[in-house]
Amino acid sequence: MLVYIVRRLLFMIPLLLGITIITFVVVHLSPGGPADMLTGLSPKVGAEAKARLHSLYGLDKPIHVQYWLWLSRIVRFDFGESFKDGRLVIIKILERLPATLLLNILSLLLIFFIALPIGIVSAVRQDSFFDKGMTIFVFLGFSVPAFWLALLLMLLFGVVLGWLPISGMHSVSFPEFPFWAKLWDMIKHLILPVFISAFGGLAYLSRYSRASMLEVLHQDYIRTARAKGVPEKKVIYKHALRNALIPIVTLLGLSLPGLIGGGFIFETIFAWPGMGRLGYQAIMSRDYPVVMGVGVIAALLTLLGNLIADITYAFVDPRIRYR
Amino acid sequence: MWKIFWRRFIRNKLALFGALIILSLALVAIIAPHIAPFDPNQQDILHRLEPPSYRHPLGTDDLGRDLLSRIIYGTRVSLLVGFVAVGIAIIVGSLLGLLSGYFGGWLDTLIMRFVDIMLCFPTFFLILMVIAFLEPNIWNVMAVIGLTGWPGLTRLVRGECLSVREREFVQAAKALGLSNIRMMFVHLLPNVMAPILVTATLGIGGAILTESALSFLGLGVQPPTSSWGNILTAGKDYITLAWWLSLYPGLAILITVLAYNLLGEGLRDVLDPRMMLE
Numbered sequence: 001m002l003v004y005i006v007r008r009l010l011f012m013i014p015l016l017l018g019i020t021i022i023t024f025v026v027v028h029l030s031p032g033g034p035a036d037m038l039t040g041l042s043p044k045v046g047a048e049a050k051a052r053l054h055s056l057y058g059l060d061k062p063i064h065v066q067y068w069l070w071l072s073r074i075v076r077f078d079f080g081e082s083f084k085d086g087r088l089v090i091i092k093i094l095e096r097l098p099a100t101l102l103l104n105i106l107s108l109l110l111i112f113f114i115a116l117p118i119g120i121v122s123a124v125r126q127d128s129f130f131d132k133g134m135t136i137f138v139f140l141g142f143s144v145p146a147f148w149l150a151l152l153l154m155l156l157f158g159v160v161l162g163w164l165p166i167s168g169m170h171s172v173s174f175p176e177f178p179f180w181a182k183l184w185d186m187i188k189h190l191i192l193p194v195f196i197s198a199f200g201g202l203a204y205l206s207r208y209s210r211a212s213m214l215e216v217l218h219q220d221y222i223r224t225a226r227a228k229g230v231p232e233k234k235v236i237y238k239h240a241l242r243n244a245l246i247p248i249v250t251l252l253g254l255s256l257p258g259l260i261g262g263g264f265i266f267e268t269i270f271a272w273p274g275m276g277r278l279g280y281q282a283i284m285s286r287d288y289p290v291v292m293g294v295g296v297i298a299a300l301l302t303l304l305g306n307l308i309a310d311i312t313y314a315f316v317d318p319r320i321r322y323r
Numbered sequence: 324m325w326k327i328f329w330r331r332f333i334r335n336k337l338a339l340f341g342a343l344i345i346l347s348l349a350l351v352a353i354i355a356p357h358i359a360p361f362d363p364n365q366q367d368i369l370h371r372l373e374p375p376s377y378r379h380p381l382g383t384d385d386l387g388r389d390l391l392s393r394i395i396y397g398t399r400v401s402l403l404v405g406f407v408a409v410g411i412a413i414i415v416g417s418l419l420g421l422l423s424g425y426f427g428g429w430l431d432t433l434i435m436r437f438v439d440i441m442l443c444f445p446t447f448f449l450i451l452m453v454i455a456f457l458e459p460n461i462w463n464v465m466a467v468i469g470l471t472g473w474p475g476l477t478r479l480v481r482g483e484c485l486s487v488r489e490r491e492f493v494q495a496a497k498a499l500g501l502s503n504i505r506m507m508f509v510h511l512l513p514n515v516m517a518p519i520l521v522t523a524t525l526g527i528g529g530a531i532l533t534e535s536a537l538s539f540l541g542l543g544v545q546p547p548t549s550s551w552g553n554i555l556t557a558g559k560d561y562i563t564l565a566w567w568l569s570l571y572p573g574l575a576i577l578i579t580v581l582a583y584n585l586l587g588e589g590l591r592d593v594l595d596p597r598m599m600l601e
Contacts, residue, residue, distance in 0.1 A: 148573030269559070
């Protein structure tokens with residue numbers, strides 16, 4: 001097991017290098033690169049000052065040297081300072097990370113605890129009314145633009161009914177609330193963002209767990225269990241479910257890129273103070289150090305998600321442990 | 324063989340339904356100038372943010388432009404982006420997959436590692452980054468969606484190639500001394516066409532969703548050209564005043580993407596080789 005984990009960790013290194021190369025190349029090959037950006041805004045900056053800035057950021061060196069300098073800094077999580085307010089990029093990201101993690105973890109839980117039962121029930125009652133309804137739901141889930149659904153829900157619950165707040169993480173008077181009011185306030189702010197960011201995954205995982213369960217239900221050992229007179233409930237929940245769960249576990253880790261990618265749009269819509277919104281704002285204001293930092297951290301989180309998925313997989317399925 | 328597919332396709336009602344919707348949308352896109360009741364860019368400040376009425380069936384936007392006409396013209400953008408972006412992804416994806424699956428060895432390792440890297444990058448952020456640093460316009464949007472959309476397909480095509488490569492007819496062709504190019508395009512490609520077709524159809528839906536999200540964030544198709552996504556941007560700004568601006572463009576996206584998904588899933592059922600045996 002330990003060997004497996006170590007091997008997986010080593011395997012991550014070339015992937016991480018690739019990610020940093022892509023991030024670096026995309027940012028540096030763009031027209032109006034970082035140096036033009038720093039100085040271009042103010043016409044007063046002379047050629048001499050521009051050259052000084054270039055050498056300060058190492059922008060006068062060849063691109064592979066620049067990459068090497070940048071890489072040697074980011075392995076220590078030093079992404080430099082934001083162009084906008086001069087604060088350390090890593091601090092800015094760390095400030096936003098808890099909000100993003102809270103949103104993503106709650107979404108993952110929601111996906112797991114709603115999609116899984118839906119998938120199992122529709123597999124067990126294949127072709128029933130419920131199963132057909134769920135197939136329609138899945139098709140709609142794949143086809144609905146989630147940001148549009150977000151708008152509609154904001155319209156319904158925020159504007160028409162006035163039940164839920166439509167932006168931010170807290171109410172304005174949040175600091176004065178007693179504890180329970182604070183909690184309730186947070187929950188109200190969380191409902192829409194969590195539901196929307198879980199939405200795509202919900203459709204995907206329900207469908208996948210249905211397929212996985214169906215496959216298991218056709219196995220010989222299920223027939224054997226039924227033949228020897230094991231009660232149907234026990235067949236489904238003990239014999240079938242445990243085996244159907246194995247591939248589903250990995251999917252949770254694999255749905256992380258989608259959640260993080262979606263964060264860039266949903267956090268922006270709901271004004272959620274997370275990393276996605278920070279990245280979007282940085283892109284819009286061409287704050288290169290922040291953009292590169294967010295890109296690398298987001299990819300790192302994705303890799304970690306995949307790693308956790310692989311390890312859990314090895315943990316629940318003894319067959320692949322020593323591969 | 325295609326006759327069998329055709330007969331099965333005709334019997335698959337959902338796929339047929341999807342295909343019909345797509346055909347009608349294509350028709351709408353082509354004859355847009357003839358069916359749109361107004362010029363989509365004609366402003367009428369006196370009638371701004373009007374709710375749906377007889378004159379403006381879907382209402383007007385913040386500049387008094389007719390929403391129905393803008394949505395009709397938006398069909399052009401969505402269909403074009405879907406086709407071109409997926410076209411690029413399919414060409415790049417199949418080519419790399421063929422190379423990887425046919426030659427194997429270090430080329431295979433190199434390509435597959437690159438695929439791994441692309442797959443763990445949050446694609447949407449990559450797209451946002453590239454678009455923001457280039458100039459946001461419809462051509463860049465199509466290119467970027469296409470150039471980030473290929474890794475999944477490469478993996479799929481490679482897998483199919485690996486299994487087809489071992490079949491007798493490929494071995495026979497090899498023994499005849501056919502060139503590598505001929506082997507790949509004449510003997511391997513037709514045999515992996517089915518999954519490519521299914522992925523392409525489903526991919527068009529995905530590309531349309533991505534384009535609308537980009538345009539919604541102001542990084543896609545730029546106003547005054549209307550796209551369903553950038554109409555929704557106005558919808559968000561006027562959400563408390565004009566519900567129709569938020570509702571209708573999204574419905575258009577939903578119907579279009581749903582049509583592609585129905586067709587794609589239908590094609591999967593029709594073309595699945597495992598069902599051929601039955």
